[in-house]
C-alpha cells in the first residue's frame with residue numbers, strides 16, 4: 501500500500517480507537533472503575549491527536565469554502581444513500597437498536613447539510629451563532645436549544661452548548 505493509503509488506514513484506525521475507548525470509559529464508570537475510565541479517556545484523547553496528525557499529513561483538506569462543499573457532499577451521501585440502505589437492512593433483521601441509531605443519524609445529517617449550506621452561503625459575512633447539540637441523538641441546533649429535541653424527544657437539559 502502507498503503511504504497515502506496507509507495514512508488513511510491509520511487515520512480510520514485511530515478514529516475508531518478514540519470512540520471505542522470513550523465507550524469503554526463509560527462502561528468502566530458505570531462499573532465503578534473510575535481510574536480505568538480516566539485511563540480510557542486519556543488514551544482516547546491521545547488517539548484523537550494521532551488521527552488529526554495523520555489527517556493533516558494526508559494534505560487533503562482545502563480552504564474553508566472547499567471544506568464546506570466537501571462536508572455537504574459527505575452529509576448528503578449519508579442521508580440520501582448510506583443510511584437509507586442501512587435502515588432497510590436493519591429493518592429486515594429486526595435490529596431495533598441499529599435502526600434507531602441509523603434513523604437518528606440520518607435525520608441529523610439532513611440538519612447538518614442545511615447548516616453547512618447556510619454557512620457556505622454566508623461565508624465571510626461573520627454571521628455568528630452558538631450551537632446546541634443533543635447528547636442523545638446528535639441533533640444540531642443553531643441558536644437556543646429547543647425545549648424538546650425535534651429528532652429524539654429529549655428534554656432541553658440534554659443539549660450541550662458549542663461555542664469558542
Ligand SMILES: [Fe+2]
Pocket residue numbers: 575608609612
Ligand atoms: Fe453529520
Ligand SMILES: [Fe+2]
Pocket residue numbers: 634635636637638639649650651652653654
Ligand atoms: Fe435529540
